[in-house]
Amino acid sequence: MDFPHILIMLAIYTLLVSALNIVLGYGGMISLCQAVFYGVSAYTTAILTTWLGWSSIPAMLVSGIVASVVALILGSISMHFRGNRFVLLTISLQVIVSAIVLNWTGVTGGTSGISGIRGPSVFGFMLTTKWEQAGFAVVLAAIALVLLSRFHDSPYQRAFSAIREDQLAAQSLGKNPKYFRFSALVLASLFSAVAGSLYALTTGFIDPTSFTIDESVFILAALAIGGSGNVRGPLVGAAVAVFLPETLRLIDIGGGSAANIRQILYGCALIIMMRFRPKGLAGNYDLS
Amino acid sequence: MIQVLANAICSGALLAVGAIGFGLVYFTTRHFHIAHGAVFTLGAYVALYVSYGFGFSVPLVSLSAMIVGFISGIAIERLLYAPLIRRKASNETVLLSSLGLYIVVANGIAIMAGDQNLMLRQVSQDPFQSFGVALTSIQVLQVVIAFVLIISLAAVLRFSRLGLALRAVTENPGLSVAHGLDLDRIRVIVLGSGSLLAGLAGCLAAIDTGVSPHIGLRAMLEASVCCLAVGSKSLLIQAAMAVTLMLLQGVTGWWFGVQWSSAATFLIVMVLLLRRAKRDPENRLG
Numbered sequence: 018m019d020f021p022h023i024l025i026m027l028a029i030y031t032l033l034v035s036a037l038n039i040v041l042g043y044g045g046m047i048s049l050c051q052a053v054f055y056g057v058s059a060y061t062t063a064i065l066t067t068w069l070g071w072s073s074i075p076a077m078l079v080s081g082i083v084a085s086v087v088a089l090i091l092g093s094i095s096m097h098f099r100g101n102r103f104v105l106l107t108i109s110l111q112v113i114v115s116a117i118v119l120n121w122t123g124v125t126g127g128t129s130g131i132s133g134i135r136g137p138s139v140f141g142f143m144l145t146t147k148w149e150q151a152g153f154a155v156v157l158a159a160i161a162l163v164l165l166s167r168f169h170d171s172p173y174q175r176a177f178s179a180i181r182e183d184q185l186a187a188q189s190l191g192k193n194p195k196y197f198r199f200s201a202l203v204l205a206s207l208f209s210a211v212a213g214s215l216y217a218l219t220t221g222f223i224d225p226t227s228f229t230i231d232e233s234v235f236i237l238a239a240l241a242i243g244g245s246g247n248v249r250g251p252l253v254g255a256a257v258a259v260f261l262p263e264t265l266r267l268i269d270i271g272g273g274s275a276a277n278i279r280q281i282l283y284g285c286a287l288i289i290m291m292r293f294r295p296k297g298l299a300g301n302y303d304l305s
Numbered sequence: 306m307i308q309v310l311a312n313a314i315c316s317g318a319l320l321a322v323g324a325i326g327f328g329l330v331y332f333t334t335r336h337f338h339i340a341h342g343a344v345f346t347l348g349a350y351v352a353l354y355v356s357y358g359f360g361f362s363v364p365l366v367s368l369s370a371m372i373v374g375f376i377s378g379i380a381i382e383r384l385l386y387a388p389l390i391r392r393k394a395s396n397e398t399v400l401l402s403s404l405g406l407y408i409v410v411a412n413g414i415a416i417m418a419g420d421q422n423l424m425l426r427q428v429s430q431d432p433f434q435s436f437g438v439a440l441t442s443i444q445v446l447q448v449v450i451a452f453v454l455i456i457s458l459a460a461v462l463r464f465s466r467l468g469l470a471l472r473a474v475t476e477n478p479g480l481s482v483a484h485g486l487d488l489d490r491i492r493v494i495v496l497g498s499g500s501l502l503a504g505l506a507g508c509l510a511a512i513d514t515g516v517s518p519h520i521g522l523r524a525m526l527e528a529s530v531c532c533l534a535v536g537s538k539s540l541l542i543q544a545a546m547a548v549t550l551m552l553l554q555g556v557t558g559w560w561f562g563v564q565w566s567s568a569a570t571f572l573i574v575m576v577l578l579l580r581r582a583k584r585d586p587e588n589r590l591g
Contacts, residue, residue: 277415285405
């Protein structure tokens, strides 16, 4: 087992699933475009570090800004939407960005992607070994979790939940739903941006297949399985998302169909969770 | 340009069949029925299986896909949605269950049939010239089937007691139940009929362009666009939207290359949704 790689992926999925948790678990909106923020930031980091020779941290900061701009665009459009139309809007954004990433070959490299991305460096020190990179990823994920736990205990989060549960009542208390939904998207984009940068820096190669709608569906499935509305639910979801394929690989199930079997297991888990435990394995927010 | 328009009408007809099925389910139940894509894929692969396995002709192949679609729809309602509805689950729960089923079906088919694009080669793909445009017989068949279906379904909805019941449930489910309509029965009929159309659309897609296991999601998305972007319950408007969408894809492909057609389509969807949202009080936030 490649333990450093597993740790890196666990950190990345913790960030991604936690980011979606802000939108769904606190904001009450089902988003199917989480891979957009993840991909935009991964490509920004790859372009800045590979072609322009930037070091990792400034590249990560700029990637966060770019992902936030995409979230601001989505937010400014989506403030008019709720329910199924919001889902359709996020799917539309995902399809548009996927097409741009795939076809704007001069910038993104098209289907060939971008290779030769340098590993992360911190204060001038290159993190060359996988264990060093895993440590860097875990530290970033831990910082994110600490911030999220502070957020979970804050009045700000309670305003989010109030709007999710009863918008009219929250409005009568002076809470503006547009502002809170807008900020949920931007916050989620920032956490996803960190995950995207980490992915680009630690794998050294990115291509469009990692940021398709299937990835967005996968992140949503992980959140639904782990549970939303608190900090530990996304952590459990990320752990399931990362350890399940590793376990399948270890016991050698599926052979060439392992990826499909993994997806089937997630699909079944999603159906079973929605039927018998809509809160997920460790969540607070009951989707039903 | 006339050729682009002719192709748009033909592929729009195929999309319209699936869109009407999606709309039937969506406007009656208000569920974002992602499993519609699973039934679409299932219909396509059943068509391929009975055609290559048993040598069935096109009408029998289509009938098989429709029967499997119908049975799948009823099974989805009875086994997946009904238990959730009985528990008064939210639309989000139903959507995620539907998504789960789509993932299971698409990947199950991928394991059994492989990931490659498969095509049903029973109908001649050689084009014939008519009024200055080149069309294949399957393209003409798509238009005829869509036309007959839309007219028949519109007649059922307009003139039959069942149609009246469906329209009543669509407008006001609570009041319909209060007046003695059996909502469970109507949901079964709607899911069965909508899925029958999804199965047929999948079969036609297998004959026309070929299918792969994950094609259902895109088919469902395009069908949902025809229903949600304009928000009209009229079958004719949904069909017109399907043709417009395909025309848009054709024109974009012609000007910028086919790789940009889906992006252009969904960009227009965003614009349409935005225009609609500003007029629709249901969507307003605060």
